[in-house]
Amino acid sequence: MLLAESEKRAGWLNRVNGRADPACCLIYNPPISMAATHKALMELIRGIHNIKPRHRGCVLTIGNFDGVHQGHHAVLARLQEKAAQLGLPACVMLFEPQPLELFAGSAAPARLSRWREKYEALKGMQIDRMLCVRFTHRFAEQAASTFIEQLLVEKLGVHYLVVGDDFRFGKGREGDFHLLEEAGRRFGFEVISTQSFQLSRQRVSSTLVREALKAGRMAEVELMLGRPYAISGRVAHGDKLGRTIGFPTANLALKRQVVPVGGVFAVEVICSGKTFPGVANVGVRPTLSGTQARLEVHLFDFSGDLYGQQVKVLLRHKLREEQKFDSFTALKEQIERDALAARAWFGLPQFHLPSTLLEKKGTQD
Incomplete structure (x- = not known):
């Protein structure tokens, strides 16, 4: 079952519904011609x-x-x-x-x-x-x-x-x-x-969507698709490294010959009719010597077990390209920054900065 802290969830939905910029709307409302x-x-x-x-x-x-x-x-x-x-x-x-x-x-x-x-x-x-x-x-x-x-x-x-x-x-x-x-x-x-x-006087085609995806122009992608770009799949077991640094992830194998998108994104995850904000990496994880493309997503303010469940991950905003870091510690610090950036994009309260980043922030001040 999906478990979430109801008060945090309700607060997030209120902030979503109260957001003024329609281009950043966090809830996708399907057109009335949908299956319902x-x-x-x-x-x-x-x-x-x-x-x-x-x-x-x-x-x-x-x-x-x-x-x-x-x-x-x-x-x-x-x-x-x-x-x-x-x-x-x-x-x-x-x-x-x-x-x-x-x-x-x-x-x-x-x-x-x-x-x-x-x-x-x-x-x-x-x-x-x-x-x-x-x-x-x-x-x-x-x-x-x-x-x-x-x-x-x-x-x-x-x-x-x-x-x-x-x-x-x-x-x-x-x-x-x-x-x-x-x-x-x-x-x-x-x-x-x-x-x-x-x-805007430009033909909409799958080629144009691919180009916009590759460039990280997610708002443009949403306009051409009529919805956020999404990747669906069943959550599988990973190596659980994220759990050791406070960022447990749900892992989806990308069963495609060629992956059309890569990088780190602010995302929404839809599972069992519920939507959760999060941050995700799409790529091969070069710092960890990965070779197979996968999607790893960390859900904010969430507790529960997603293993084996079918989920849809909406890629809402690109934060950066995937990159290789010199050490696992450097990767961990960047993941923390990515989480902060994604929470800011969603308008969510910021969690406390980890001690490693606090120390660096203090020395820079």
């Missing part, structure tokens, strides 16, 4: 072989939907509008792994969202069906005409298709938007190019 207002659950179709005759007839969009950002939201809104007009289910087709991950491996762009995170995001957006296609070399080598005729026409019975005008498919990337338009005229379905959602 949806009348039916999204159906997940795992693989082309699980498409049934009853699935024939839909409006469809195809893409990676990495990050499920505001550009994707605009596409999905258009899809839902057309689905309502035609009285057909709205369906999203995505590929797993993402195509570039198959072809480029570790050289592929860093993934913003794992499959589960995409599923959870799309599930809350009034989509009727999600078709997850296993992307293999065999699938990639099929003719573009086969993809259109056997999958889009025969199996899915597409009436309306929304794709990017740069969408490519089929062997040798022979299929493109114009080929889909020709097929639409032949088989009787409409093909529409996605109108790019723009923010």
Whole structure:
């Protein structure tokens, strides 16, 4: 169970709700189109072989939907509008792994969202069906005409298709938007190019989100995503070094070929419907000779056991880059400074400075 000091928790929430700057709002309020207002659950179709005759007839969009950002939201809104007009289910087709991950491996762009995170995001957006296609070399080598005729026409019975005008498919990337338009005229379905959602006259894309994440521009990331960037996972046992210096951490393995973000952040942790502020490091822990990327988060004013629990960590504000220190003592002192900085960002009361920092502060004065 999660245990917290109720008075401190209540005080923190009051400070959050009373904060004037909306860009620093600590509680994420989902849009009204989230799953709570949806009348039916999204159906997940795992693989082309699980498409049934009853699935024939839909409006469809195809893409990676990495990050499920505001550009994707605009596409999905258009899809839902057309689905309502035609009285057909709205369906999203995505590929797993993402195509570039198959072809480029570790050289592929860093993934913003794992499959589960995409599923959870799309599930809350009034989509009727999600078709997850296993992307293999065999699938990639099929003719573009086969993809259109056997999958889009025969199996899915597409009436309306929304794709990017740069969408490519089929062997040798022979299929493109114009080929889909020709097929639409032949088989009787409409093909529409996605109108790019723009923010300050700039197109919103997964690439732009990655660039902003890498640069630590978290407020910009939130605007493009429509929510704070989050990493989800199950808390695992670590080496418990943080506990020995007064900063116990919850540890999440980052199961990705390439991690899109790194450094030290002021964060919020959502677990079992409750939200806790904290400070987190995302990286390989170079001071401790680490090699595997992980997320380590320390929750403020919290007592309890998170091991084995599924949590979501919202990265709200970047404090600094990850760095290697000359000693464990130097690392400990920096962790203390990071905790102070994160508490200040959240507007939380400062804890007492550890004696090591007090001594240094005194000599500098």
